[in-house]
Amino acid sequence: MKINVLHAGYCTAPEHIAIHGGRWRTIRFPAMFALFRHPTFGAMLFDTGYSYRFFDETKKFPARMYRWTTPVTLHEEDLAVNQLSAFDLHPKDISHVFISHFHADHITALPDFPAARFVYLPHAFGHLRHLPPSEDMKNAFLRGLIPLDFDSRSHEVDISKPVLLAEEYAPFQTGYDLLGDQSLIGVELPGHAYGQMGLFARDDDGKLFFFVADAAWLKQSIVENRPPHKVANLLFPDPEAYRETLGHLHTYHLAHPETHVVPSHCEATIRELEK
Numbered sequence: 001m002k003i004n005v006l007h008a009g010y011c012t013a014p015e016h017i018a019i020h021g022g023r024w025r026t027i028r029f030p031a032m033f034a035l036f037r038h039p040t041f042g043a044m045l046f047d048t049g050y051s052y053r054f055f056d057e058t059k060k061f062p063a064r065m066y067r068w069t070t071p072v073t074l075h076e077e078d079l080a081v082n083q084l085s086a087f088d089l090h091p092k093d094i095s096h097v098f099i100s101h102f103h104a105d106h107i108t109a110l111p112d113f114p115a116a117r118f119v120y121l122p123h124a125f126g127h128l129r130h131l132p133p134s135e136d137m138k139n140a141f142l143r144g145l146i147p148l149d150f151d152s153r154s155h156e157v158d159i160s161k162p163v164l165l166a167e168e169y170a171p172f173q174t175g176y177d178l179l180g181d182q183s184l185i186g187v188e189l190p191g192h193a194y195g196q197m198g199l200f201a202r203d204d205d206g207k208l209f210f211f212v213a214d215a216a217w218l219k220q221s222i223v224e225n226r227p228p229h230k231v232a233n234l235l236f237p238d239p240e241a242y243r244e245t246l247g248h249l250h251t252y253h254l255a256h257p258e259t260h261v262v263p264s265h266c267e268a269t270i271r272e273l274e275k
């Protein structure tokens with residue numbers, strides 16, 4: 001399998017919120033997505049980054065607050081659909097989109113991939129499905145981003161069938177063999193959002209990637225086991241679980257510094273892998 005780390009647009013936010021003790025300056029948070037080219041399953045994505053739908057869906061109050069708190073910059077050539085041609089791919093070639101969680105910056109381009117199956121942990125969408133619209137903002141959820149045929153194209157991960165992970169993945173003990181060939185192992189990373197799913201993926205060169213979505217905003221948080229500012233706890237459904245997950249990522253990183261651990265919004269990590 002070939003793996004490419006890419007991003008579609010970025011937002012800006014204060015560094016000292018993203019990491020405890022961070023500087024009082026605004027930094028960029030790219031919206032990462034990954035492209036997998038698998039010999040059997042073809043082209044697949046992990047998340048989608050931003051699309052222009054973000055602006056459509058945040059025109060009106062209260063969703064407009066989303067724009068104010070995380071101002072987004074997005075250029076035409078940054079869109080995931082427009083980056084596929086560099087790989088000789090068309091939007092309809094994307095067979096699966098693995099969704100880490102349903103925050104807008106991860107799902108805004110879902111409607112751009114007409115043939116994709118959507119794969120995610122059931123509880124990631126389960127709690128949003130019946131949410132009153134007044135609760136959307138609190139959950140960083142823009143319901144207009146969900147494609148109309150979402151349900152018929154959804155393949156929720158069967159959480160009744162976890163696989164035991166080998167010792168090399170410790171302290172992560174169980175995961176989900178998403179394609180049945182062990183090429184993509186989904187791992188629940190609780191705390192930041194309901195049912196957040198990270199992904200272990202190995203490329204043709206034997207390099208292991210661990211896409212950890214928003215379990216940490218910056219790689220430095222994982223390396224130093226340093227959480228965000230306390231105020232960020234207001235954004236998390238389970239701050240205690242967030243802290244525990246970050247601890248696990250720290251332990252994993254110390255044991256396996258050779259693995260590319262990729263937080264979805266860490267500019268330094270993403271730029272390095274995009275080279």
Ligand SMILES: [Zn+2]
Nearest residue numbers: 101103193214
């Ligand atoms: Zn998020």
